[in-house]
Amino acid sequence: MTHKTFLALFIAFSFFACKEDAQVLTKIEGKQIPITDTLKIDQGFEAIIKPYRDKVNKDMNAVLSYAPEIYSKSNGHLNTAIGNLMADVVYQQGNFVFNKRTGKNIDAVILNHGGIRSVISKGNITTRTAFEVMPFENSIVVVALKGQQMDSMMGYLSHAKRAHPVSGIQLTLDKDFGITESLVQNKPIDAKQTYYLATNDYLYNSSGRMHFFKPNDSLYVLDYKIRNAMIDYFKRVDTIKPVIDDRFTQTK
Amino acid sequence: MKRRTFIQQSTAATALVTIGGFGLQSFNAVPRAKKITILHTNDVHSHIDPFAADAARNANQGGVARRASLVESIRNENPNTLLLDAGDIFQGTPYFNYYGGELEFKLMSKMKYDAATIGNHDFDNGIDGLYAQLPHAKFQFLSANYNFKNTVMDTHVKPYQVFIKDGLKIGVFGLGIKLNGLVDKKMYKETEYLDPIESAQEMTRILKKDEGCDLIICLSHLGYYYKKNPDKICDLTLAKSTKDIDLIIGGHTHTFLPKPTVAQNSEGKNVLVNQVGCYGINLGRIDFYFDAEKNKSADGTSIIV
Numbered sequence: 001m002t003h004k005t006f007l008a009l010f011i012a013f014s015f016f017a018c019k020e021d022a023q024v025l026t027k028i029e030g031k032q033i034p035i036t037d038t039l040k041i042d043q044g045f046e047a048i049i050k051p052y053r054d055k056v057n058k059d060m061n062a063v064l065s066y067a068p069e070i071y072s073k074s075n076g077h078l079n080t081a082i083g084n085l086m087a088d089v090v091y092q093q094g095n096f097v098f099n100k101r102t103g104k105n106i107d108a109v110i111l112n113h114g115g116i117r118s119v120i121s122k123g124n125i126t127t128r129t130a131f132e133v134m135p136f137e138n139s140i141v142v143v144a145l146k147g148q149q150m151d152s153m154m155g156y157l158s159h160a161k162r163a164h165p166v167s168g169i170q171l172t173l174d175k176d177f178g179i180t181e182s183l184v185q186n187k188p189i190d191a192k193q194t195y196y197l198a199t200n201d202y203l204y205n206s207s208g209r210m211h212f213f214k215p216n217d218s219l220y221v222l223d224y225k226i227r228n229a230m231i232d233y234f235k236r237v238d239t240i241k242p243v244i245d246d247r248f249t250q251t252k
Numbered sequence: 253m254k255r256r257t258f259i260q261q262s263t264a265a266t267a268l269v270t271i272g273g274f275g276l277q278s279f280n281a282v283p284r285a286k287k288i289t290i291l292h293t294n295d296v297h298s299h300i301d302p303f304a305a306d307a308a309r310n311a312n313q314g315g316v317a318r319r320a321s322l323v324e325s326i327r328n329e330n331p332n333t334l335l336l337d338a339g340d341i342f343q344g345t346p347y348f349n350y351y352g353g354e355l356e357f358k359l360m361s362k363m364k365y366d367a368a369t370i371g372n373h374d375f376d377n378g379i380d381g382l383y384a385q386l387p388h389a390k391f392q393f394l395s396a397n398y399n400f401k402n403t404v405m406d407t408h409v410k411p412y413q414v415f416i417k418d419g420l421k422i423g424v425f426g427l428g429i430k431l432n433g434l435v436d437k438k439m440y441k442e443t444e445y446l447d448p449i450e451s452a453q454e455m456t457r458i459l460k461k462d463e464g465c466d467l468i469i470c471l472s473h474l475g476y477y478y479k480k481n482p483d484k485i486c487d488l489t490l491a492k493s494t495k496d497i498d499l500i501i502g503g504h505t506h507t508f509l510p511k512p513t514v515a516q517n518s519e520g521k522n523v524l525v526n527q528v529g530c531y532g533i534n535l536g537r538i539d540f541y542f543d544a545e546k547n548k549s550a551d552g553t554s555i556i557v
Binding site: 022070072206209 | 286300301302306307308309312313314315316317318319320321322324343344345346347348349350351355358359362363376420433434435436437438466467498509511512524526528532533534535536537538539540541542543544545547548549553554555556557
């Protein structure tokens with residue numbers, strides 16, 4: 001082999017050698033690392049966050065009311081204290097506006113269990129609490145419905161078997177989730193009567209499982225955010241006292 | 253077959269180099285072991301700050317500035333790292349109500365996120381609200397089954413992206429949840445939802461056959477599994493119904509898994525499915541080790557979770 005041939009061969013072969021050789025996946029390791037307070041705070045990130053945080057905190061830390069215990073949406077079968085609080089707040093605060101504007105009164109409220117986004121911790125209730133429980137910008141709407149649609153709503157609740165926040169109604173199910181009692185404002189539903197059902201614009205507009213809002217006689221948009229209704233309620237009340245009650249229950 | 257001839261050629265070259273005494277070991281004829289690290293989050297929901305010390309749940313956990321130092325230390329240990337998010341970046345703290353997601357995107361960009369998929373809550377200020385924050389996002393948005401053609405997001409979201417780390421090709425694609433019934437139509441406007449399984453099959457074909465990826469990752473906001481609604485498309489169903497996906501990084505259901513799930517795909521091969529809860533409380537870490545075929549154990553790729 002001459003020197004030249006060798007060099008040519010060397011270059012030719014090294015072309016292949018230089019190319020990345022085929023590699024295969026031989027091992028996978030997976031884990032989860034908790035972000036705890038033992039980790040160092042990156043000061044570069046902290047510096048970016050600080051001005052945003054200072055502005056937000058100034059507003060958020062205002063103390064509005066007091067919670068004597070922790071309220072969680074997972075505490076309760078078909079109705080929960082926190083859900084009852086939210087539905088009752090929409091009922092009371094919403095009715096101030098609705099009554100002033102129309103002379104009518106809200107009969108009932110339905111919200112969704114998934115819409116309760118946080119617990120209310122024991123201790124001071126601040127503006128932040130309202131943002132945590134209700135971070136969404138959803139507003140209260142009132143829908144005028146016929147008795148038959150109120151029946152559909154009760155049917156929906158009995159099928160959902162979920163503690164959707166409700167107010168103004170009493171619904172009792174038997175052990176097979178069949179309806180045994182269904183009242184609005186303590187009276188059986190009258191097919192001919194018009195009922196004013198308050199909810200939020202998200203549930204009203206979404207084509208989810210709550211089909212009973214449409215068609216309706218009228219829709220009243222109150223331009224009143226659920227979160228603001230909560231903040232206004234907290235400002236009025238020194239200590240909240242929501243409880244699990246008999247508005248939506250199942251008999252064993 | 254092709255690979256065998258390739259290895260033989262490489263071996264010949266090595267022999268020749270050795271004979272020649274040039275000692276050019278850097279030509280790397282023998283495959284060098286490589287490691288790709290995938291870090292991931294999901295459903296951070298605007299949780300910039302850690303939970304307060306007196307919070308009823310998750311006290312002192314989470315926080316972007318802490319995640320940043322952890323990510324940096326992992327990158328120092330292995331520069332061949334990708335940082336990914338499976339959606340629902342927005343909504344959950346007043347930072348979002350006040351600033352519309354600006355801070356979330358700025359911090360993710362500074363942390364050098366490589367890509368994110370789009371969750372239903374990322375539409376909470378409407379598709380226009382998402383679009384408005386794009387100037388703050390220096391990472392790529394990926395979605396293979398949302399067609400944004402008739403929206404402002406058109407051209408700002410890619411179905412997939414191929415990342416090259418240490419010479420290995422990592423294909424990442426995104427999948428989003430059905431918006432109808434979950435998000436107000438006024439918010440998502442003309443965004444079209446396509447079948448996630450069909451989209452995934454198309455993506456894996458492109459990434460495996462056309463792009464020749466060594467690793468395929470799906471960033472999914474479909475949800476881990478729906479116990480009450482087992483027919484609803486979810487990550488476990490996706491894993492079963494597709495092939496060539498190595499890792500599904502999930503979101504939406506805020507699922508805390510004791511460890512990543514090892515599922516089987518349509519060919520009976522293993523797929524890793526992981527999700528790390530929510531609110532930036534955890535960082536997922538999956539390390540992929542590559543080596544020469546001969547270094548692979550007889551049982552195939554070993555998975556340690």
